[in-house]
Amino acid sequence: MADPSLRVSIVALPETGVATMFGVYDVLNSLGLMGIAGSAAAPPFRTEIVGEAAGSLLGVSGVPVPVARSVADIQTTDIVVVPSILLDPEGWQTGRHPQLVEWASRMHDRGALLCSACSGIFALAETGLFDDRDVTVHYDYASRLRASFPRVRIHPERALVVAGDHDELITSGASTTWHDLVIYLISRLVGASVAQEAARMFALQWHQDGLAPYTLFEGRRDHGDAVIADAQDWLRSNYSVARPVEQLAARSGLAVRTFKRRFAHATGLSPLAYVQRIRIDEAKRRLERTEDSVEAVGRHVGYEDAAFFSRLFKRTTGVSPGVYRRRYRVPGIV
Template identity: 75%
Template sequence: MTSDQTMSVSVVALPDTGVATMFGVLDVLNSFGIMGIGDPDAAPPFHAQIVGTEAGPLMGVSGVPVPVARSVADIDRTDIVIVPSIVLGPAGWKRGRYPEIVEWATRMHDQGALLCSACSGIFLLAETGLFDDRDVTVHYDYASHLQAAHPAVRIHPERALLVAGIRDELITSGASTTWHDLVLYLTGRFAGASVAQETARMFALQWHQDGLAPYMVFEGRSDHGDAVVADAQDWLRTHFSVATPVEQMVVRSGLAERTFKRRFTDATGVSPLVYAQRIRIEEAKRRLERTEDSVEAIGWHIGYEDPAFFRRLFKRVTGLSPAAYRKRYRVPLITAAG
């Protein structure tokens, strides 16, 4: 879908907003006509401005002053609301701190606006209740915090971008630089695919087409309080490559096999087999990033004698083959002269 009119975009600034995401979104959406993107004779697709509880300078969480153009109290209508990344403290998200923003965003949605979040901006937008029973994404490190704060939303941290709602009006992007996916989606939707591609080329923006699973680090739940399961987890961290890790954990526990597997799954959220596989894949990822070892040698090192099985498992977990993962995420060699 494209529009011949300029869309009004309100980018919400809060005291705990991450300014890098906010200014990135603002710069790209306001670039049309300035950077020579799209039809020079057409109206720009977007006019984005920073809004907040009050107009005037706002000190961002990183110590950078943010110029808030307008108070939401003075905005009766907007086409798109974007809440950029919010920096969470150690205690997570505390609800109810910005009721005027929540009420305004709800009112804008009722009038037809799209509600968009970049990364952790969903914490605020979810307070509208509009995302309950909807699929959303967020930074994978914030997923458990979001679930605690908003248990009714369905969280998919492995996804880079999710579009929900009857009108496709509830849009969430995931970790950090997936704001690229958000602005490219909006550009494609309202200015056309060719303009979105031109924008991506101009700014070197990337679609995270493989999702975010390759970035996610499996650590395993450890706050369950089951001492037997905790002992098995500790043992597995250094013995993941043994031939039969699940069977050996069962023997180590002193429990019946069925009992151990049930307790392990209840405590960690995954079965012992899946847990062992994820620990092995994390080690494989590190070796692909940092060593010259062959894929076959890495598979053997983590406990898989069948290279084909290792490749299939790795792709199922990360979304990429081992070779593709190494090509994309390998730590570059940095040399210094002298």
């Protein structure tokens, strides 16, 4: 009798971070062991760690990883997961793992789901299957992914993105959004009740607000426009001034309309939207680190109207200032 379990191949590379890899492995492999999936004769998933060669692999953190099989020996699988990868300072080096890229493409052709957790998308993107598709990635790696794979549409503010003609290309965002990935896979392939029980058992978090609350704004600086770069530098220390766009235009020596057009062309944002993003970032830091009231935080970053500040904050981050403070402030240890 054929084994009804879904085969999951978690890819280990020398650049792999082991926390994400072992987290995905433990949850998917434990559903049967812990009775979460009920009394089925076979576990829902049979999970193994695979790589370019079988044997012990030293992960980037120095932890030995037991690689069960080489991808060269795997002819079919149901799910491929490439977990977090630590990038070199110079970024991702394409062509480093041609065997893996070719194998992942072949598994996709044979019906496998291709999944990345966090920065694992860098390896999978080499297949070309994610070109002109929506993906997510760790927000700190978004600019490097864009530089390496300009045809991929990147949404670092999203915790999970499902794409492809048959919803077979699945990416999760920063760090612990591998929780979202495994909850989604369990719900889709086994059932919502099993996914809910797994989330309860392992205290998995579904990032329903997305990742915008975590994301720090970094304005585009590769435009080569010295006048706009000077305006960006000035804003970092003077974001709270009244009528900032007019002051920026005056500093530049350009007419206001000309400055606005030039600023938007260089940065991709209007000057007002750029100022708002910087102000909200500073507000997030003050909500995390001070006891100031929401109204005081709003005034500090340039908003006298507390209601307007709260609406703008929620529109930008997805949560209100009060919710942000409760959720993301690191508690003191008594």
